[in-house]
Amino acid sequence: MSNTIIQGIVAIFDRDNIDTDQIIPTEYLKSIKKFGFGDYLFDGWRYLDQGQLGMTLDDREVNKDFILNQKPYDEAKILLTRNNFGCGSSREHAVWALRDFGFQAVIASSFGDIFYNNCFKNSVLPLKLTKQEINSLFMLANDNPLSFEIDLKGKELKVNSDLIIPFKVDINLVNRIIHNLDDVDITLQDKALIKDFEINYKVSRPWIFIENNKR
Amino acid sequence: MAKTLYDKLWNEHLVQKYDSNESLIYIDRHYLHEVTSPQAFEGLRYKNLSPWRLDANVATPDHNVPTIRGESFKVELIDDEVSKIQVVELDKNCNEFGIQQFDITSKEQGIVHVMGPELGYTLPGMTIVCGDSHTSTHGAFGCLAMGIGTSEVEHVLATQCLKITKLKNMQVCFEGELKPGVTSKDIALHLIKTIGTAGGTGHAIEFSGSYINSASMESRMTICNMAIEAGAKVGLIAVDGVTIDYVRDHSNLSEDIFNQAEIFWKSLHSDDRATFNKTLTIDVSSIKPQVTWGTSPEMTINFDDQIPRISDVEEDQQENLKLAKSYMGLEGADRLQDLTFDRIFIGSCTNSRIEDLRLAANAVKGKHVSKDIIEAIVVPGSGMVKAQAEEEGLDKIFQDAGFFWRDPGCSMCLGMNPDQLKPYERCASTSNRNFEGRQGNLGRTHLMSPLMAALTAVNGKISDPS
Ligand code: SF4
Numbered sequence: 001m002s003n004t005i006i007q008g009i010v011a012i013f014d015r016d017n018i019d020t021d022q023i024i025p026t027e028y029l030k031s032i033k034k035f036g037f038g039d040y041l042f043d044g045w046r047y048l049d050q051g052q053l054g055m056t057l058d059d060r061e062v063n064k065d066f067i068l069n070q071k072p073y074d075e076a077k078i079l080l081t082r083n084n085f086g087c088g089s090s091r092e093h094a095v096w097a098l099r100d101f102g103f104q105a106v107i108a109s110s111f112g113d114i115f116y117n118n119c120f121k122n123s124v125l126p127l128k129l130t131k132q133e134i135n136s137l138f139m140l141a142n143d144n145p146l147s148f149e150i151d152l153k154g155k156e157l158k159v160n161s162d163l164i165i166p167f168k169v170d171i172n173l174v175n176r177i178i179h180n181l182d183d184v185d186i187t188l189q190d191k192a193l194i195k196d197f198e199i200n201y202k203v204s205r206p207w208i209f210i211e212n213n214k215r
Numbered sequence: 216m217a218k219t220l221y222d223k224l225w226n227e228h229l230v231q232k233y234d235s236n237e238s239l240i241y242i243d244r245h246y247l248h249e250v251t252s253p254q255a256f257e258g259l260r261y262k263n264l265s266p267w268r269l270d271a272n273v274a275t276p277d278h279n280v281p282t283i284r285g286e287s288f289k290v291e292l293i294d295d296e297v298s299k300i301q302v303v304e305l306d307k308n309c310n311e312f313g314i315q316q317f318d319i320t321s322k323e324q325g326i327v328h329v330m331g332p333e334l335g336y337t338l339p340g341m342t343i344v345c346g347d348s349h350t351s352t353h354g355a356f357g358c359l360a361m362g363i364g365t366s367e368v369e370h371v372l373a374t375q376c377l378k379i380t381k382l383k384n385m386q387v388c389f390e391g392e393l394k395p396g397v398t399s400k401d402i403a404l405h406l407i408k409t410i411g412t413a414g415g416t417g418h419a420i421e422f423s424g425s426y427i428n429s430a431s432m433e434s435r436m437t438i439c440n441m442a443i444e445a446g447a448k449v450g451l452i453a454v455d456g457v458t459i460d461y462v463r464d465h466s467n468l469s470e471d472i473f474n475q476a477e478i479f480w481k482s483l484h485s486d487d488r489a490t491f492n493k494t495l496t497i498d499v500s501s502i503k504p505q506v507t508w509g510t511s512p513e514m515t516i517n518f519d520d521q522i523p524r525i526s527d528v529e530e531d532q533q534e535n536l537k538l539a540k541s542y543m544g545l546e547g548a549d550r551l552q553d554l555t556f557d558r559i560f561i562g563s564c565t566n567s568r569i570e571d572l573r574l575a576a577n578a579v580k581g582k583h584v585s586k587d588i589i590e591a592i593v594v595p596g597s598g599m600v601k602a603q604a605e606e607e608g609l610d611k612i613f614q615d616a617g618f619f620w621r622d623p624g625c626s627m628c629l630g631m632n633p634d635q636l637k638p639y640e641r642c643a644s645t646s647n648r649n650f651e652g653r654q655g656n657l658g659r660t661h662l663m664s665p666l667m668a669a670l671t672a673v674n675g676k677i678s679d680p681s
Contacts, residue, residue, distance in 0.1 A: 010500065014534060015535060015538065016532075016535050017412055017413070017513075017535070019511070019648075019650045021629075021648065021650040021651070021652060021653050022650065022651060022652075023631075025632050025652050025656075026629045026631045026652075026653070027630065027631070029250050029251075029278075030250075030279070030295075030297040030298055030300070030301055030631065031297075032253035032257075032300060032301060032304050033254065034254045034365075044651055044652045044656070044657075050638075050656045053297050053424070054297075083413060084316060084411075084412060084413040084416070084446070087412055087413065087446065088348065088365060088648060088650060089250065089348050089362075089648075090346055090347055090348040090362035090364055091250075091251065091364075092251070092254075092365040092366060093362035093365075095364075097241070101490065104267045110413055110416055111416075112416070112446070113382075113416060113417060113446070113447075113448045114348055114361075114363065114364060114448055116363050117363075117364060117367070117379070118364035118366065118367075121364065121366035121367075122366070168235075168379075169234060170236055171235070172233070172234075172235035172236075172237060173235075180384065183366065183370050183378055184258070184262065184264070184370050184373045184374065185262075185368060186378075187239065187370065187373075187374045187376060188373065188374060190230075190231060190239065191374075193230055193231050193239070194230055194239070194241070194267075194375060194376055197230045197241055198241070198268075198375070201241065204580050205340075205476075205479070206472060206475070207298060207338060207468055207473075207475070207476045208243045208338070209269075209270065210342065210472065211270045212469060
């Protein structure tokens, strides 16, 4: 399966420092599954009541003022925000929630480091643009709902098919998204390298390998 | 070429550099807890893999555990069914895969970042990871320690390596001596206020300077713990005599091995002429006690300053400010001292070590929790901290003052266990995140030092700790 174009409606969040607790509150981290977080995305803003794991959209009191509860943004594929998106905790559940809702890309001027890494493991593109570029996109978004097309191979963002913004991103990371690759499988191809490293390392730093369970 | 500490640790653990910006880095220690590991174990099962090196892994439940447990607690007694499933799942996974766990009944159990160092699992120079962003804490031991996501937890279990891109180097020098009433927590909050919560993004921050040299391991851990709130997933401090003494007391390496290791550990500092991508020097002698007013750790002020007004900030910051003020219910409050508090939380991986508890106990000795406070709790970070505090009689001091003395866990740092804020309750908290809803739906968190939290408990208000 390959996936080189991301296209769709853009939901806008005019806010800095949206942390992972906002993206998905702690309550839902109690799940031991890797899917099924879409209904809990931005839970604190999206609903007026307090939710619990297992509740669905139908059980909830929806906040009609919140962008993702309005058409056409309820089908948004791309999220446009400001600075430092995904700061805070390491919870991959934040990316799982974005993905399960239907988001395939998040555009911001910077990201929390751990969140940024987590995105590529789950086929969500974190796209960094400059503050000026973000500003100009926000200006456009004020008038009408926007639709973007992101070309992962060509590394270009097309806005309503007239404005084109080129972007930079590590090709190896993007290839994970395009080809839906699993890092564990890739790294295990280098098993012998890790074994070799370990043999030498055991000799030079023996204390690392001492079991420390008898106090 | 002169190297930074981060560069040295990176090179030491480099297995392979790929054509891309990524490298394969060997991981020495992997801490696990119940929240971010179930899906990783599931991944191993699915791929029919077992952990690469069992003795690298140490697990404990901390996020979900109730903190009123007593002597004969069992996992079956967790009321919240969903929380219970996670703790049971950790038991199951550790048993199935043979991973050492300090389970909920163990006397060593605690917040993983408090428990690890004191049981000697954190040793200088290690690469340490955990599915938890506050893994940066262990950088206080000259370790390359960082939080990872669940896919990476699975990757480390399966391959003993992490595939990552090298960070840039940043140096923050804390020079001078603290004023009375000022603690390592205040230093950390002051830094975050200064550089912002994205100030360290993409960087490993090495903390140095005369203040760090004179600081205890507990204080150093508090500072490295908060590095992530400044955006840096790695915080680091060079190894010195203070580190070595702590490790001698807490590890159980044989004398031979210890002596051999010590020679290497002493090399774990940045070279004199090493260059950093960013450097910053902060004179700590002018820092006042810090308290957060808003919903991001950078929304910090001196405890006696005016809370920022809309007109004080640039236009592009006004929306952030407005949203934070309204969430925190600050209408009509000019200063933090104008606010009344409902709950007090002394705990979390930032401030639940013995030094923190001593400081707080000392401040409440012979006094009593204010009538305005609904509940004030002290949650030691681990079984070892709890036992030590009880030996010193700190539990009595707290209880006599009207505090509740609890069992170890993350507790009210995040709303995952029974310790939570109710909507609109205002909490003086020694934890690390004041995000919306962090301590409970619609709860309001003010971050501060254990000393300031203790005083807020007895005075019902923010007050001058000097
Ligand atoms: S105490 Fe808080 S910050 Fe620390 S590990 Fe637990 S939940 Fe995370």
